[in-house]
Amino acid sequence: MKHLILIAFLILASCKGETKTEQEVALDPSVQEMWERFITSHPEFKGEEQPESWFFHNNEADANRLAKLVLEGKKQAGSGLYTWYEEANADLPSVGTQHIITNFYGKAQAIIEVTKVDTIPFNQISEAYAALDMGTTDEPLKKWKKAHWDFFSMAMKESGEEPTEDMLIVCEWFETVYPKN
Template sequence: MRHLAIILLIILTNCKSDTKTESQTKNGIDKSVYDMWSNYTASHPEFQTDELPESWYFHNYEDDANRLAELILNSKKQAGSGLYTWYKDANAALPKTGVKHIITDFNGKAKAIIEIRKVDTVPFNQITKEYAELDMGTTIEPLKKWKKAHWDFFATTLEQNGDTPTEDMLIVCEQFKTIWPE
């Protein structure tokens, strides 16, 4: 009888672990991503045949990724910036208007669906205050903050490849709208 109790405990523990893992992720993607897309397409049947959009988070640090996800949820952050050279080096297409993405927190939990509304390629030194406000999610010195944050980030990534940033390096500027908050 004692052995039977131990075996049952092991089976229950294993089932519970498998259930938790299966309910949390599917193919390495958090279940909340699938749930959000399912809820969105249930309310917008015209997208039911569309594939699950890419899911990702902004930034490479947990606090920043979570803060930016909150700004997107509040529709304060409405833009994102990347280096043109990243696309060129990867032989990747530039972002396209109408494309949707599921934005997550650092741990992969779905926070919002965004849709790209506009894409421009602009030299770093020609970024406007208005665009910086959309990207930074603030009206307090947005251009100054944008230039500092992005220069530092771009410089770090460029230097890893032996390159250096320049004032006229091309920036891919994506403007988006939050179309489905959590």
């Protein structure tokens, strides 16, 4: 439940564009269908609870673009503010946790599994990590810093805070486990 609260906060606190209400984020049947196909091909997960489903960002263009990058295996990381976990009294992501990534309209696109989690100051994010998060090798660190500084600035402004170069970022590495390319 803590993760649902955090994910809802992250989606609603995202940088720009149209946002969805709780009613609009109703579970699409494709989420359960994807999970059932996954456990049919991976029976070792048969007794596991269906993972949470969510989309990256808060607007259609970015959510769908990022889901496509996950499917292509190009996006293999995600970033959040450490303070968000503290404020939500939520645990940091755990290695082995799975999530069902959807498009903006909630249609299941992929299942990811967390492979590594670390907290890193904003100003110490590496180019290699940025490339995995942004899904590009074209100036990934420059693009990561701009996109995330803007995103965190807007989200923090709502609570009267300002970003700093040394703010802690929760860096979450993952792999796409279904469907496999």
